[in-house]
Amino acid sequence: MNLRLAKIMGVAVLTAMVPSYSAVAQTSHQGHDHTNHQGHSHAVPSPTAGPHGGSVRQANGVQFETVVTQGGIQLFIYDKAGQPVAVDQGRGAASLRVAGNAKRYRYDLLPDGKGGLTAPVNLSKIAGRQIELDVQLVGISGATGRVAFQEVASVPPSESQLAEAAIARQKICPVSGKPLGSMGQPVAVDVDGGRVYVCCSGCAGAVKAEPAKYAAGRPEITVTSATESDAALIKRQAKCPVMDESLGSMGQPVKVMVGDKPIFLCCKGCIKKIKAEPAKYLAMVYGNQPPAQAVTKAASIVPSGSEEVRAGVFKVSAEDAPFIAAQKSCPVMDAPLDAMGGPYKVNAAGKAIYICCPGCAKKIAAEPQKYLNILAKQGVNAPALQSNAGAAVVPAGGQQVRAGVFKVTAADARFVAAQKRCPVMDEPLDAMGGPYKVNAAGKAIYICCPGCAKKIAAEPQKYLDILAKQGVNAPVVQSKVGAAVVPAGGQEVRAGVFKVTAADARFVAAQKRCPVMDEPLDAMGGPYKVNAAGKAIYICCPGCAKKIAAEPQKYLGILAKQGVNAPLLR
Numbered sequence: 001m002n003l004r005l006a007k008i009m010g011v012a013v014l015t016a017m018v019p020s021y022s023a024v025a026q027t028s029h030q031g032h033d034h035t036n037h038q039g040h041s042h043a044v045p046s047p048t049a050g051p052h053g054g055s056v057r058q059a060n061g062v063q064f065e066t067v068v069t070q071g072g073i074q075l076f077i078y079d080k081a082g083q084p085v086a087v088d089q090g091r092g093a094a095s096l097r098v099a100g101n102a103k104r105y106r107y108d109l110l111p112d113g114k115g116g117l118t119a120p121v122n123l124s125k126i127a128g129r130q131i132e133l134d135v136q137l138v139g140i141s142g143a144t145g146r147v148a149f150q151e152v153a154s155v156p157p158s159e160s161q162l163a164e165a166a167i168a169r170q171k172i173c174p175v176s177g178k179p180l181g182s183m184g185q186p187v188a189v190d191v192d193g194g195r196v197y198v199c200c201s202g203c204a205g206a207v208k209a210e211p212a213k214y215a216a217g218r219p220e221i222t223v224t225s226a227t228e229s230d231a232a233l234i235k236r237q238a239k240c241p242v243m244d245e246s247l248g249s250m251g252q253p254v255k256v257m258v259g260d261k262p263i264f265l266c267c268k269g270c271i272k273k274i275k276a277e278p279a280k281y282l283a284m285v286y287g288n289q290p291p292a293q294a295v296t297k298a299a300s301i302v303p304s305g306s307e308e309v310r311a312g313v314f315k316v317s318a319e320d321a322p323f324i325a326a327q328k329s330c331p332v333m334d335a336p337l338d339a340m341g342g343p344y345k346v347n348a349a350g351k352a353i354y355i356c357c358p359g360c361a362k363k364i365a366a367e368p369q370k371y372l373n374i375l376a377k378q379g380v381n382a383p384a385l386q387s388n389a390g391a392a393v394v395p396a397g398g399q400q401v402r403a404g405v406f407k408v409t410a411a412d413a414r415f416v417a418a419q420k421r422c423p424v425m426d427e428p429l430d431a432m433g434g435p436y437k438v439n440a441a442g443k444a445i446y447i448c449c450p451g452c453a454k455k456i457a458a459e460p461q462k463y464l465d466i467l468a469k470q471g472v473n474a475p476v477v478q479s480k481v482g483a484a485v486v487p488a489g490g491q492e493v494r495a496g497v498f499k500v501t502a503a504d505a506r507f508v509a510a511q512k513r514c515p516v517m518d519e520p521l522d523a524m525g526g527p528y529k530v531n532a533a534g535k536a537i538y539i540c541c542p543g544c545a546k547k548i549a550a551e552p553q554k555y556l557g558i559l560a561k562q563g564v565n566a567p568l569l570r
Helices: 003-011 159-170 201-209 228-237 268-276 278-286 318-327 358-366 368-377 410-419 450-458 460-469 502-511 542-550 552-561
Strands: 055-059 062-069 072-078 091-098 104-111 117-120 130-138 147-154 187-191 194-198 221-225 254-258 261-265 308-310 313-315 344-348 351-355 400-402 405-407 436-440 443-447 492-494 497-499 528-532 535-539
Touching: 055 147, 062 130, 062 147, 072 091, 072 104, 072 130, 091 117, 159 194, 187 201, 194 201, 221 268, 228 261, 254 268, 254 278, 261 268, 261 278, 268 278, 308 358, 318 351, 344 358, 344 368, 351 358, 351 368, 358 368, 358 460, 368 460, 368 542, 368 552, 400 450, 410 443, 436 450, 436 460, 443 450, 443 460, 450 460, 460 552, 492 542, 502 535, 528 542, 528 552, 535 542, 535 552, 542 552
Parallel strands: none
Antiparallel strands: 055 062, 062 072, 072 117, 091 104, 091 130, 104 117, 130 147, 187 194, 221 254, 254 261, 308 313, 313 344, 344 351, 400 405, 405 436, 436 443, 492 497, 497 528, 528 535
């Protein structure tokens, strides 16, 4: 929250609170609770929907309906009884800030001759973005003096944005079972007042012929037992796409029909994965998506860098040598690391990626997870970087001020100094009563107020990436169950899969379930232990190891949302 706006809100005491209703889509302030900010008034009444489709709030004895469109900002004024108030003598200004942008824009609000105050401005370039409005008005009939209030709204998305979002939600053509976009631009078909997307014009006819069958936008999924007539198909598929286990290794294969395409599974436990992501597994079975290679290199830790050749780009040291040898090529240019004067080292979401030249750093800073995934598919597990602030581990929490939100301790001081600003609000950490500490996928992020915790809990990797782009490597949080480090392995039962030891017992008890299969850890002969980006994840069977090797951060995030902080591996 901008501090200048907070002071305005302190002056404009919004006394008449409107009861909460289902807020319209364009007005929201989700995931950020301002009730506990110290010395900082955020008494903003909950909005309700108005006659023009905007949000209505009360202030200074009148009601204000704010309407945000791609064509600008409109205000309509009503008395306490809800009757329109003439605004011919009214004037005002709206100060607009786009979320994530510090710059403010001022627009005059003037009578539009249609009963409202209007600031006509083209907002189409920020369609779908959240904005913050600081409104000040004078000359409003019935109002008790000068009016000042704040509104948070969203500019309605464009038709193309709505279409993109719908396609992303649907993911798969309900007729062919192919991923949308795999055959060019998806085709929209109107069905029973809704819209379904198909992969090509050929499938559009099938939807129009049987609209009821395809109205849900997903292929019909049915489960049966494989029969003798399926033997040839089972032999051709060979392995279960979920577990990567040989079909028949766990009894009679299970047959799942996704639309008109069969997928054979090793056991019933895999069915829910198919139902959750049919497009993904259809692609794996029918050739649209190659299976990810297992990560073979054990994760470790290297120094963040000493000699800086360009902002965020460092020369390597002797400690980097084994990781350079393992990585071999630059993930941006696909060239040998020494081809252009390198190798150099950069911070990618807390991990070291080696590049062939300083120019590649920008690509990695913009999309760190993309390039980590490229390396993972090549069998390279990038090593963790030591925290810029020194030691890489801090205690899980000091005094708890709210569920999951802790006061900082002396051990956090160096990390607070390194981070400086809250990644949610982009404010100094002490601006709103903080700093406070939260657990983000096993790492400590410092925030300016308790309300920011919800945002980080919902998208921990997003905010870790924001910090990484700023050159901040968040320290590891000590495990909730005690010691934060376990041995790297016991008896190896398969490449990269180990039996657990006595040292793992407390962490197994804390984790309870496999993050891949969502089954108890002992359900399929486990638990077993694997290395996930330098942390221990426990799994129910060896087949789950490949999933974690391909996307370690995904499964660490799943555990973090369950309140499990995976211990470090020695």
